[in-house]
Amino acid sequence: MYRFLLTRQWVILTIVAIALIPTMIRLGFWQLHRHEHKVALNKVIAESLAAQPVPAESLTSPGATVKHADLYRRVTAKGHFDTADEEVVRRRTNDDGDVGYHVLTPFVLEDGRILLVNRGWVPADASQTAFPAIPAPPRGEITVTGRLMPDETTAASGIKDVKGLPDRQVMLISSTQQAERLGKQVLGGYVQLTSPAPQGGSPQLLPDPEHGDIGPHLAYAIQWWLFTAGVPVGWVVLLRREARERAQAAVKEATPEAEPAAV
Numbered sequence: 001m002y003r004f005l006l007t008r009q010w011v012i013l014t015i016v017a018i019a020l021i022p023t024m025i026r027l028g029f030w031q032l033h034r035h036e037h038k039v040a041l042n043k044v045i046a047e048s049l050a051a052q053p054v055p056a057e058s059l060t061s062p063g064a065t066v067k068h069a070d071l072y073r074r075v076t077a078k079g080h081f082d083t084a085d086e087e088v089v090r091r092r093t094n095d096d097g098d099v100g101y102h103v104l105t106p107f108v109l110e111d112g113r114i115l116l117v118n119r120g121w122v123p124a125d126a127s128q129t130a131f132p133a134i135p136a137p138p139r140g141e142i143t144v145t146g147r148l149m150p151d152e153t154t155a156a157s158g159i160k161d162v163k164g165l166p167d168r169q170v171m172l173i174s175s176t177q178q179a180e181r182l183g184k185q186v187l188g189g190y191v192q193l194t195s196p197a198p199q200g201g202s203p204q205l206l207p208d209p210e211h212g213d214i215g216p217h218l219a220y221a222i223q224w225w226l227f228t229a230g231v232p233v234g235w236v237v238l239l240r241r242e243a244r245e246r247a248q249a250a251v252k253e254a255t256p257e258a259e260p261a262a263v
Helices: 008-050 175-184 217-254
Strands: 075-079 087-093 099-109 115-124 141-150 190-194
Touching: 008 087, 008 099, 008 141, 008 217, 075 115, 087 115, 115 141, 115 217
Parallel strands: 115 190
Antiparallel strands: 075 099, 075 141, 087 099, 099 115, 141 190
């Protein structure tokens, strides 16, 4: 009755169905892991933003890697800005989607070490080759507050670290590269400035990270697992329909046609 399962069509269909099941199961777990990662990240961000600021030097040091648990942790530092060694980070967008630069300014601590501070976003000209006009930060010794961030990498950001850029422009914020450029001790990671706010609103301070949305990953995981369950169900439905149609065809062929009645 089911000898048709050995036909080329059904062999291919069965192989495809068998291959789809583990593939879709793995895709479901992949989405589940992304959901779990998002939930955990939101928790870290919420706790970091709610915590009282601590000295940046207590969480990072030259050559150190910022811990995941300290991501977006509010920190303070006392010193002065060094605008002479200021650089800009290319192809960064603001809340409106406009492309510009992030302003990366070395902040010289009281002991002479450097803390990299992302002072915010400024617009770029059409060519994106000339160094932009950037309002100066406060002069003299001040205390800054900001969110601690790890060094940017191509693997984490998807941004290629392109070389040969115009003078004083970079693609990624890297404390290691900045330490080589400046010839000084640079604390690992960098800080997104939150205070003091710039006069005139430029550079635009970066907003707090969104941490209330968990995304659609859990729904996608359930969707993949429903698809997984649907494969064998669909295969059985097709099997029974094929068997029924073949049985009906066999009965029809075996039934002799009635001879016409004599006139």
